[in-house]
Amino acid sequence: MPDESTAPTPPAAEVPGELPRDRLLDAYRFMVLARTMDERCLTLQRQGRIGFYVPLQGQEAAQVGCALALAPSDWIFPAYRELAVALVRGISPKLLLDQFIGNSGDEMKGRQMPNHYGYRRFNYVTASSPVGTQITHAVGAAMAAQRRKDPIVTVCFFGDGTTSSNDFHAGLNFAGVFRTPTIFFCQNNRYAISLPLERQTHSPNLAVKATAYGFPGVVVDGMDVVSVHTAVAEARARALAGEGPTLIEAQVYRLGPHSTSDDPRRYRSDAELAEWKAKDPLARLKHDLLAQGLLEESADAGLWEAARAEVTKALAEAEATPPITPESIFDDVYASRPPALEEQRVECLRLLQEGILKP
Amino acid sequence: MxxxxxxxxxxxxxxxxxxxxxxxxxxxxxxxxxxxxxxxxxxxxxxxxxxxxxxxxxxxxxxxxxxxxxxxxxxxxxxxxxxxxxxxxxxxxxxxxxxxxxxxxxxxxxxxxxxxxxxxxxxxxxxxxxxxxxxxxxxxxxxxxxxxxxxxxxxxxxxxxxxxxxxxxxxxxxxxxxxxxxxxPDGDHRVPFGQAATVREGSDVSVFAYGAMLPQAVQAAEALSSEGVQAEVIDLRSLVPLDEKAVLASVEKTGRAVIVHEAPRFCGYGAELAALLAEKALYSLKAPVARVTGFDTPFPYALEHVYLPNAERIAHAVRTTARAS
The missing domain is CATH 3.40.50.970 (Thiamin diphosphate (ThDP)-binding fold, Pyr/PP domains)
Structure with missing residues (x-):
């Protein structure tokens, strides 16, 4: 983390309903850190230093607003675009870069593509690539929390495309039936890779789908950190009061590509992009902070510089972290290795020793 | 009990x-x-x-x-x-x-x-x-x-x-x-994974089966006994993890293997067992490995008695395998 003056404060255990003015600057710092890290990761991928990357630009306010409204004991079930949520959660850039590189510091042990991470100690569950599968998990975990009488909520992140999936329907239906303390946080960024929202659904919006499952659906301006925070805090309070789940549709725009393998110029116009760039959530919050006297123009550059320095330091450390050992691919398939798998591990080690496989 | x-x-x-x-x-x-x-x-x-x-x-x-x-x-x-x-x-x-x-x-x-x-x-x-x-x-x-x-x-x-x-x-x-x-057994009775059970000992042919095929395999083995063919019937119980040792030990003893399952043959579980025998017990084998399985069709309704392996079909395969040289 950078020095004390610029380090944003993670969310408190007691979550207030509205984002207080003094947390606005923290929100902005997290958004700046997320944007900075995101830009660096896109460069790293182009330079071949990481294999792949899923950017979040345009979705920072939605993610930070949501994450700041949660308690550390709440369980997060992310998709693969929630960098800012992870940062608010306290997962450090170094840990994340270890994962993107797949080195020996990667707690996923080099098994997953970049962006597919999770850390039990942060109540941030390991993501997978199939879209929507985490929705039913969030519901099941909420049922378990209900059973244990733990005062927590589970929060599930997904995009507009996922609302067409099998698991979206199954998960929301279960959540309605069992009135689980779950927040379904949909970041509607208007595209599922190339498919625009109007081809994803004929519904007037995505939040309206909650009606069919018997619980509230809320549309919120996802470019506005305060609105998002309020909506999530309200949903959380309802969930903790035993009033069941909420679907929140945060309307955002994916300013970048779906992933580093995507070229969005194939499916959307420059004019559309320019229109949304003008609504950049960072510019918007900065404007508000300046207007409220919470930030000086001169201090803004310092925030960006601090974020860049933090990411640079984390990257240097991550790149200096040794690679993962090849035989580790045989760990964690099961709690302990069955004989046939142990035999394959020994075979692999022998091939490595003989130079037939390279470490 | x-x-x-x-x-x-x-x-x-x-x-x-x-x-x-x-x-x-x-x-x-x-x-x-x-x-x-x-x-x-x-x-x-x-x-x-x-x-x-x-x-x-x-x-x-x-x-x-x-x-x-x-x-x-x-x-x-x-x-x-x-x-x-x-x-x-x-x-x-x-x-x-x-x-x-x-x-x-x-x-x-x-x-x-x-x-x-x-x-x-x-x-x-x-x-x-x-x-x-x-x-x-x-x-x-x-x-x-x-x-x-x-x-x-x-x-x-x-x-x-x-x-x-x-x-x-x-x-x-x-x-x-x-x-x-x-x-x-009453109470917290547990059977470990990864251990096959020898349901019937025999010296001539090893029959590997699991689930509902077990009674059919045992019935076949008993019928063959009067013909002088002693089939060993192994209940795999645990498909993953597989008790490789038990499979190999039986075939090293008998030199002959018949694999039985209801599922279709192609890429069925029996294919893995046959591959295992080819890799690790080939020199013990005195006859080709036989598979008695469902056919490579969807499961039929009116003709399920034709589709499903039964004791007669298993006995036929065991007899053929026992006599092959």
């Missing part, structure tokens, strides 16, 4: 687990008030309540996905899928999530879900109430696949599954749910 049918033994295992571990719960379609369409969960909701024996909406994806979330949180869910034939909506959950959670999280998130489901033919169930698709799941790293063939094993293996650290697909041979009765 109590005399029980196989389905009663399943019920007793669930009862034992619910009684002794507050983290165990059951979820599935019709498992609560109705006690399951095969009555495997009969009486459990009444005794343990609707929060531990949960009737769910009709969604296999939801059942397995919710069970995953419960397991991640630390509970021990036992999900019932009403028929193996209906498990495919949850295939993504099982293959992409259940099987991979421990691995993809670097060991942070074990996912000890048990999925119980009746499988197999012989009940006039046609295409969609008869399938044996164990090979899809045995092919997936991270899952354990268990198939009991008698009441005592059904209880012992299911209790092992519920308290195992890994996810288990527990396939129950519905055709013999009630046709076999046997002595079942």
């Amino acid at each position: 109590t005399d029980l049918t196989l389905v009663q033994a399943v019920n007793r295992a669930l009862h034992e687990a619910l009684s002794t571990d507050p983290d165990v719960l059951i979820l599935g379609e019709d498992v609560g008030v109705n006690g399951g369409v095969f009555r495997a969960t009969e009486g459990l909701q009444k005794e343990f309540g609707s929060e531990r024996v949960i009737d769910t909406p009709l969604s296999e994806t939801g059942i397995v996905g919710a069970a995953v979330g419960m397991a991640l949180y630390g509970l021990k869910p036992v999900a019932e899928i009403q028929f193996l034939d209906f498990i495919y909506p949850a295939f993504d959950q099982i293959v992409s999530e259940v099987a991979k959670f421990r691995y993809r999280s670097g060991g942070q998130y074990p996912c000890h879900v048990v999925i119980r489901t009746p499988y197999g033919g012989g009940i006039k169930g046609g295409l969609y109430h008869s399938q044996s698709s164990e090979a899809y799941f045995a092919h997936t790293a991270g899952l354990k696949v268990i198939v009991p063939s008698n009441p005592a094993d059904a209880k012992g293996l299911l209790l092992t599954a519920i308290h195992d650290e890994d996810p288990v697909l527990f396939l129950e041979p519905k055709r013999i749910y009630r046709s076999v009765t046997g002595e079942v």
Whole structure:
């Protein structure tokens, strides 16, 4: 983390309903850190230093607003675009870069593509690539929390495309039936890779789908950190009061590509992009902070510089972290290795020793 | 010891687990008030309540996905899928999530879900109430696949599954749910995974089978005994992990192998056994390995007696294998 003056404060255990003015600057710092890290990761991928990357630009306010409204004991079930949520959660850039590189510091042990991470100690569950599968998990975990009488909520992140999936329907239906303390946080960024929202659904919006499952659906301006925070805090309070789940549709725009393998110029116009760039959530919050006297123009550059320095330091450390050992691919398939798998591990080690496989 | 049918033994295992571990719960379609369409969960909701024996909406994806979330949180869910034939909506959950959670999280998130489901033919169930698709799941790293063939094993293996650290697909041979009765130990009876059982010793041919094929294989072996052919019948019980040692030791003794399963032949579980014998027991073999399996067709309704391996067909294969040189 950078020095004390610029380090944003993670969310408190007691979550207030509205984002207080003094947390606005923290929100902005997290958004700046997320944007900075995101830009660096896109460069790293182009330079071949990481294999792949899923950017979040345009979705920072939605993610930070949501994450700041949660308690550390709440369980997060992310998709693969929630960098800012992870940062608010306290997962450090170094840990994340270890994962993107797949080195020996990667707690996923080099098994997953970049962006597919999770850390039990942060109540941030390991993501997978199939879209929507985490929705039913969030519901099941909420049922378990209900059973244990733990005062927590589970929060599930997904995009507009996922609302067409099998698991979206199954998960929301279960959540309605069992009135689980779950927040379904949909970041509607208007595209599922190339498919625009109007081809994803004929519904007037995505939040309206909650009606069919018997619980509230809320549309919120996802470019506005305060609105998002309020909506999530309200949903959380309802969930903790035993009033069941909420679907929140945060309307955002994916300013970048779906992933580093995507070229969005194939499916959307420059004019559309320019229109949304003008609504950049960072510019918007900065404007508000300046207007409220919470930030000086001169201090803004310092925030960006601090974020860049933090990411640079984390990257240097991550790149200096040794690679993962090849035989580790045989760990964690099961709690302990069955004989046939142990035999394959020994075979692999022998091939490595003989130079037939390279470490 | 109590005399029980196989389905009663399943019920007793669930009862034992619910009684002794507050983290165990059951979820599935019709498992609560109705006690399951095969009555495997009969009486459990009444005794343990609707929060531990949960009737769910009709969604296999939801059942397995919710069970995953419960397991991640630390509970021990036992999900019932009403028929193996209906498990495919949850295939993504099982293959992409259940099987991979421990691995993809670097060991942070074990996912000890048990999925119980009746499988197999012989009940006039046609295409969609008869399938044996164990090979899809045995092919997936991270899952354990268990198939009991008698009441005592059904209880012992299911209790092992519920308290195992890994996810288990527990396939129950519905055709013999009630046709076999046997002595079942009371209490917390457990049968370890990865250990095949020699059901009948013999010196001439090894017959490998599991689940509802076991009684057929034993019947075949007994019939052949009078012809002077002594077949050794091995109940695999645990498809993953496989008791390789038991398979190899038997074939090293007999030099001949017949593999029996209901599932279609092509890329069926028997193909893996045959490959294992080719790799590790080729020089012990005195005859080609034979497979007695379902045909490579969908499971037929009116002609299931033609499709399903039976004692006569197994005996024919064993006889041929015993005489081959």
